[in-house]
Amino acid sequence: MDKIKQETWWQRHRPSTRRLVQVYCALLYNAHLKGFVTGEIYRGPTKAACVPGLNCYSCPGAVGACPLGALQNALAASGHRAGWYVLGILLLFGVTLGRTVCGWLCPFGWIQELLHRIPTPKIRKSAVTRTLSWMKYIVLAVFVIILPLVYGLAYDLPLPAFCKYICPAGTLEGAMGLLPTNRDFFSMLGILFTRKYVIMLIIGLACVFCYRSFCRFLCPLGAIYGLFNRFSIVGVRVDPTRCNRCGACVRHCEMDIRRVGDHECISCGRCMAHCGTGAISIRAGKITLKGPEIRGRDTASETAPEDARKRKTLGRALWGAALAVLCFALVWFNVLDPSAAERAGDQRSGEAGSIEARTGEASREAAGPAGTGPEVSRHAKEERAGDTETPAEPEKKWESDAPVGYEVGQRLEDFTARCLDGRTFHLAEHRGKIVFINLWATWCTPCVQELPYFNALYQGKGDVAVLAIHSPAVTDDPAAFLAGKGYAFPFATEAEAERLFAIVHGGAVLPQTIVLNRSGEVVYNKVGSVTPETLEALYAAADAGI
Amino acid sequence: MTRKKAYLIAMALLMTLLTVLLCAAAIRIWREGSARKAENPLEAVYTPEKVEEELLRISPLLYAVIGMAAAGLLLGIRDEKNARPSPAPDAARKQRQETKDGRSPRTGEQPSDRGTNAVRIALLLAAGALMVLGAMNGSMEDVLRKAINICTECIGLG
Numbered sequence: 001m002d003k004i005k006q007e008t009w010w011q012r013h014r015p016s017t018r019r020l021v022q023v024y025c026a027l028l029y030n031a032h033l034k035g036f037v038t039g040e041i042y043r044g045p046t047k048a049a050c051v052p053g054l055n056c057y058s059c060p061g062a063v064g065a066c067p068l069g070a071l072q073n074a075l076a077a078s079g080h081r082a083g084w085y086v087l088g089i090l091l092l093f094g095v096t097l098g099r100t101v102c103g104w105l106c107p108f109g110w111i112q113e114l115l116h117r118i119p120t121p122k123i124r125k126s127a128v129t130r131t132l133s134w135m136k137y138i139v140l141a142v143f144v145i146i147l148p149l150v151y152g153l154a155y156d157l158p159l160p161a162f163c164k165y166i167c168p169a170g171t172l173e174g175a176m177g178l179l180p181t182n183r184d185f186f187s188m189l190g191i192l193f194t195r196k197y198v199i200m201l202i203i204g205l206a207c208v209f210c211y212r213s214f215c216r217f218l219c220p221l222g223a224i225y226g227l228f229n230r231f232s233i234v235g236v237r238v239d240p241t242r243c244n245r246c247g248a249c250v251r252h253c254e255m256d257i258r259r260v261g262d263h264e265c266i267s268c269g270r271c272m273a274h275c276g277t278g279a280i281s282i283r284a285g286k287i288t289l290k291g292p293e294i295r296g297r298d299t300a301s302e303t304a305p306e307d308a309r310k311r312k313t314l315g316r317a318l319w320g321a322a323l324a325v326l327c328f329a330l331v332w333f334n335v336l337d338p339s340a341a342e343r344a345g346d347q348r349s350g351e352a353g354s355i356e357a358r359t360g361e362a363s364r365e366a367a368g369p370a371g372t373g374p375e376v377s378r379h380a381k382e383e384r385a386g387d388t389e390t391p392a393e394p395e396k397k398w399e400s401d402a403p404v405g406y407e408v409g410q411r412l413e414d415f416t417a418r419c420l421d422g423r424t425f426h427l428a429e430h431r432g433k434i435v436f437i438n439l440w441a442t443w444c445t446p447c448v449q450e451l452p453y454f455n456a457l458y459q460g461k462g463d464v465a466v467l468a469i470h471s472p473a474v475t476d477d478p479a480a481f482l483a484g485k486g487y488a489f490p491f492a493t494e495a496e497a498e499r500l501f502a503i504v505h506g507g508a509v510l511p512q513t514i515v516l517n518r519s520g521e522v523v524y525n526k527v528g529s530v531t532p533e534t535l536e537a538l539y540a541a542a543d544a545g546i
Numbered sequence: 547m548t549r550k551k552a553y554l555i556a557m558a559l560l561m562t563l564l565t566v567l568l569c570a571a572a573i574r575i576w577r578e579g580s581a582r583k584a585e586n587p588l589e590a591v592y593t594p595e596k597v598e599e600e601l602l603r604i605s606p607l608l609y610a611v612i613g614m615a616a617a618g619l620l621l622g623i624r625d626e627k628n629a630r631p632s633p634a635p636d637a638a639r640k641q642r643q644e645t646k647d648g649r650s651p652r653t654g655e656q657p658s659d660r661g662t663n664a665v666r667i668a669l670l671l672a673a674g675a676l677m678v679l680g681a682m683n684g685s686m687e688d689v690l691r692k693a694i695n696i697c698t699e700c701i702g703l704g
């Protein structure tokens with residue numbers, strides 16, 4: 001009793017090693033901190049690597065990919081290519097760590113535990129929660145495996161169903177992370193966001209009352225790793241020679257385990273403090289990472305103090321190395337990363353393209369009649385290069401003296417694009433028509449879903465020109481993807497993508513639609529999916545010159 | 547009812563109320579915005595101004611919840627009932643009974659080390675092979691391309 005009274009506030013509330021590791025991992029996975037300020041996601045090569053825990057790759061800070069999102073996309077694309085890489089990564093994490101990931105390395109697990117700290121009455125585990133814990137396997141089967149596979153194979157529609165309909169990490173980290181710094185994204189919000197936002201709030205409230213509700217009842221990643229818990233190298237282990245089957249470990253555990261180390265065990269190690277015989281330890285194969293405790297006392301340090309000192313020294317060295325890695329990551333991803341410099345260069349060249357065009361426009365005006373400025377000489381160069389199709393001169397009544405650029409009110413820079421069907425699309429030729437430019441990708445569900453709307457618009461109206469431009473990030477051959485779909489409007493070749501994306505200010509967010517009025521001026525340039533009604537309204541607005 | 551219990555119940559009610567109000571705000575914005583969009587398809591359902599207005603309305607409750615939670619955490623208030631052990635699941639009860647009766651328990655035995663190690667090695671090799679295969683067939687490139695571009699509906703922007 002006296003001993004308890006002597007404990008200071010800090011001793012009672014000091015973060016455990018596990019908590020420190022959770023914070024460390026959350027920081028490391030989201031080391032691109034400046035993304036929260038600039039509102040841009042990280043686009044460097046480390047995103048080819050999946051982090052072990054649930055961390056949305058659309059979080060502005062994320063420097064790695066989410067294994068669950070990657071798995072769904074791989075399954076959705078399995079008609080085109082087998083997703084061996086993601087399966088290998090999941091197998092690697094499962095065999096080495098199992099659900100130790102959930103207990104130690106998952107940022108969303110940490111968030112759930114923080115919410116559970118809020119002082120309210122708590123719902124303890126029971127037969128009901130044990131039954132509910134099987135729900136995550138149903139979520140895994142239906143939303144992560146079956147739906148992406150069926151939609152990908154049967155309809156050629158990429159559908160990461162868990163990400164799209166359920167994942168609270170995506171809503172919290174992706175949407176909530178991007179919205180404050182990208183106010184133009186608000187125009188994209190609709191029923192999907194409303195549903196996901198409500199789901200996120202309900203899960204958050206459930207976590208306040210019920211320990212790790214999402215982890216226990218819904219998380220498909222935990223379901224996958226749980227399958228490997230029996231074989232995982234790192235995890236909580238029970239010494240059968242010491243265990244007296246008292247069941248104290250199971251009774252004190254807040255997860256729905258039947259025995260320590262089963263598929264529900266997240267290897268948090270809290271059971272160690274309640275074991276009366278010191279039978280429980282956290283091991284990596286034969287190596288003991290955290291020795292057995294008897295009623296909260298680390299017996300290993302009492303029976304073998306030399307080993308305990310060595311372990312302490314090793315622990316400090318590991319923490320030092322880990323902190324060095326974290327500091328390096330923070331500096332690298334926010335300051336030194338060369339891929340960030342490349343992206344800044346791309347942005348500058350995109351802007352310069354607009355500036356050059358504006359300069360060309362100014363010198364054209366200064367020179368006098370059309371046909372003497374740099375834009376015409378660019379066309380002349382293309383002729384010399386062998387492109388025998390020359391654009392027709394725009395009708396004088398549709399000429400515009402607006403500055404050249406991609407923003408509303410500016411005149412879009414004239415361009416020529418080679419198309420998949422062999423046609424050449426000359427923007428200047430379509431003066432007098434309403435022009436719709438759609439930025440899309442085969443891996444983007446709403447992009448693929450709205451292509452028929454553009455096709456209907458193109459075929460329904462005689463004074464509309466449509467051009468679809470695939471993202472420079474190509475995963476499947478667009479020509480093969482489009483074969484047999486019967487779209488009448490032109491699709492630019494992949495070779496044109498980067499240049500055209502720069503002209504219209506396309507970026508990492510898809511789909512994007514740009515609408516030009518009959519004079520070639522931009523009347524709409526926004527990210528977000530469109531409906532047939534929206535396209536009709538855009539046509540009317542462009543026609544009215546709004 | 548003790549003060550601690552009253553505090554815990556008050557926090558539970560406030561948290562629930564806050565969640566309900568946040569959900570209601572989102573649904574209200576969506577309904578009003580959808581009605582506007584039905585009349586003019588170019589209108590946005592959500593606008594920053596509308597969202598800020600709703601957040602401002604809820605902010606007193608939000609600050610109250612944050613303040614009370616912080617106070618409770620600092621004072622170490624918690625549900626003491628939660629610290630007590632839960633009833634054991636059937637399997638664990640059976641094990642204890644078997645141990646009491648002197649019978650050796652059926653569950654809780656560890657798989658043999660050699661068998662486990664063999665499975666681990668096989669799975670590790672399989673993981674390595676799959677990752678190399680994936681790098682060769684382009685599926686690693688697919689992961690990168692997907693991760694560096696935002697599909698808006700995948701994160702609920704739609």
